[in-house]
Amino acid sequence: MPKLHGVNLSPFVRKVRVFMTEKGLPYDLDPVIPVNVSDEYKKISPLGKIPCYQDDKVTLADSSVICAYLERTNPKPPLYPADNEAYARALWFEEFGDSGMQPVIGNSIFFPVVVAPKFFNQPQDMAGANKAMEEQMPRFFDYLESQIGDRDYLVGQSFTIGDIGICSPLVNLRQAGFEIDAKRWPKLRRYVDGIHARPSFKALIEEEKAALGG
Ligand SMILES: N[C@@H](CCC(=O)N[C@@H](CS)C(=O)NCC(=O)O)C(=O)O
Numbered sequence: 001m002p003k004l005h006g007v008n009l010s011p012f013v014r015k016v017r018v019f020m021t022e023k024g025l026p027y028d029l030d031p032v033i034p035v036n037v038s039d040e041y042k043k044i045s046p047l048g049k050i051p052c053y054q055d056d057k058v059t060l061a062d063s064s065v066i067c068a069y070l071e072r073t074n075p076k077p078p079l080y081p082a083d084n085e086a087y088a089r090a091l092w093f094e095e096f097g098d099s100g101m102q103p104v105i106g107n108s109i110f111f112p113v114v115v116a117p118k119f120f121n122q123p124q125d126m127a128g129a130n131k132a133m134e135e136q137m138p139r140f141f142d143y144l145e146s147q148i149g150d151r152d153y154l155v156g157q158s159f160t161i162g163d164i165g166i167c168s169p170l171v172n173l174r175q176a177g178f179e180i181d182a183k184r185w186p187k188l189r190r191y192v193d194g195i196h197a198r199p200s201f202k203a204l205i206e207e208e209k210a211a212l213g214g
Helices: 011-023 039-044 063-073 084-119 126-135 137-148 161-175 186-196 199-211
Strands: 003-005 028-030 052-054
Touching: 003 011, 011 063, 011 084, 011 161, 011 199, 039 052, 052 063, 063 084, 063 161, 084 126, 084 137, 084 161, 126 137, 137 186, 161 186, 161 199, 186 199
Parallel strands: 003 028
Antiparallel strands: 003 052
């Protein structure tokens, strides 16, 4: 059975878990917390990060690489568009989520509001999170609002890696108690609500709710 090292609440682990669920791929989750990881773990994940995926052929320590590999080894259902332009666009949205939104959500909102008080016994910083929500997140939301239109998916007519990359960190935003303002970004809010209601996302959102104390 393939093994996925990493814990829930991580947007990158969630990306891979949603991807594998959508493909119907079973896996064992090894709950590695990415703080002071062991030298043993660094042998399989040299940057000390989660997720790390292992099967009988490969060891891969990056969510985007893992998903790309699993698409090649398990093509059905396709989670990357066949069309060249749509393929590039899906990768772009994945990157926009991973390297654009996630650092802001993770460092300025989710960590200070949820992780610091819950796991590090540090004071909660709501003021910093509110500031990030007011000053940094709107440019991401404005862009995504301009891209989604009335569709259910960011690229074409089906669910892709682009939707996973965008909507995974937005789970952490909700876990920190923030919502996308439906009056200001109605199309984006409708879209994200729809993606988070998919069984693959919903099951993890429920699991993580329990991990956060309900
Ligand atoms: N590019 C990596 C990023 C993974 C990542 O940053 N994971 C975080 C947890 S959400 C981590 O392991 N952080 C610990 C560290 O950076 O030392 C991926 O897509 O998998």
